[in-house]
Amino acid sequence: MSNNKKEKIFSQLRKDLVSGTWVIYSTERKKRPDFSKEKAAKKESAEDLKKCPFCKENILDQEKDLLVYLKKNKDWSLKVFPNKFPALCANYKNINNREHGPFEVIDGVGHHEVLVTEDHQKDIPEMEIERVAEVIDAYQDRYLALMNKRHIKYISIFKNYGCEAGASLKHPHSQIMAMPVIDPDVFRSLSGSENYYKSHLECVHCVMIEWEKESGKRIIFENEEFVAVCPFVSRVPFEMRIYPKRHLSYFERITDEQKIKLAEAMKFCLSKLKKNLNDPAYNLFLHTAPCNGQAYDHYHWHFEIFPKTNIWAGLELSTGIEVCSVIPERGAEMLRE
Numbered sequence: 001m002s003n004n005k006k007e008k009i010f011s012q013l014r015k016d017l018v019s020g021t022w023v024i025y026s027t028e029r030k031k032r033p034d035f036s037k038e039k040a041a042k043k044e045s046a047e048d049l050k051k052c053p054f055c056k057e058n059i060l061d062q063e064k065d066l067l068v069y070l071k072k073n074k075d076w077s078l079k080v081f082p083n084k085f086p087a088l089c090a091n092y093k094n095i096n097n098r099e100h101g102p103f104e105v106i107d108g109v110g111h112h113e114v115l116v117t118e119d120h121q122k123d124i125p126e127m128e129i130e131r132v133a134e135v136i137d138a139y140q141d142r143y144l145a146l147m148n149k150r151h152i153k154y155i156s157i158f159k160n161y162g163c164e165a166g167a168s169l170k171h172p173h174s175q176i177m178a179m180p181v182i183d184p185d186v187f188r189s190l191s192g193s194e195n196y197y198k199s200h201l202e203c204v205h206c207v208m209i210e211w212e213k214e215s216g217k218r219i220i221f222e223n224e225e226f227v228a229v230c231p232f233v234s235r236v237p238f239e240m241r242i243y244p245k246r247h248l249s250y251f252e253r254i255t256d257e258q259k260i261k262l263a264e265a266m267k268f269c270l271s272k273l274k275k276n277l278n279d280p281a282y283n284l285f286l287h288t289a290p291c292n293g294q295a296y297d298h299y300h301w302h303f304e305i306f307p308k309t310n311i312w313a314g315l316e317l318s319t320g321i322e323v324c325s326v327i328p329e330r331g332a333e334m335l336r337e
């Protein structure tokens, strides 16, 4: 397949009539590398390492790097490139929004990128603070590059760690997805914050942060700019949120000093998770104001960390109510230790 004659991928978004949830259907995703539980548990051999598609030797020929950070010796330390198995198709001119019977259907247009750091063995807990800040800097860089592209309404930045969390490769990486819709989870978070703001004239997150700082029970980490807590209403054991202490709505405006402070918080939380809880799989993601041209000054951006410690069973699926086996105060205590 030549570069200029790219096969158009199939991707479509369908909206549920009752819940308003969007689902992406993408045929590309099933071609991803297999990373089974057995494979993940096995120690990697030198042979496995040689085959890692994100290791330096193997991605020299990456056809189109979107971002490269170089070290003093001209070797790269971080790279962003298009996901080889995208859930959304970047090769678009127009977006086709149509009805299908009573349903709403949208072409799966958008951008799906992968961010890779150089060292196969060093993830955030093992990285130097400056390197973690570099990852955050790259998140911002790509966010700014994608936010004004046509049809893009929301940019999701996330990291899956471990096969139970959906990672298909061991090599440390994050993903950036620019989407034509605002995803339902973010929508709930936005409208909940807006409703609270309207009735209390205060940011709900600022109120929670203040209260957590007074109580101290669920705080895991704090520096001048950020605070990490196990939320009072955690959905899973050891759930964590990292908030800027000041009321900030737009992640893309983060300053260089704040990046260092956020890197400290992120490294601390993920190191504790790894050491104190025997290295569980987790998902880390950003919640920030959408980039659909509207103002979201009532929103307060933050990162969430969801360790994969719960399995969604009948109760959770039927009612959305989760049963959490660890009380957040105890969770925070175990993480701080």
Ligand SMILES: [Zn+2]
Binding pocket: 052, 053, 054, 055, 056, 119, 120, 171
């Ligand atoms: Zn690798």
Ligand SMILES: [Zn+2]
Binding pocket: 203, 204, 205, 206, 207, 246, 247, 248, 299, 300
């Ligand atoms: Zn706030």
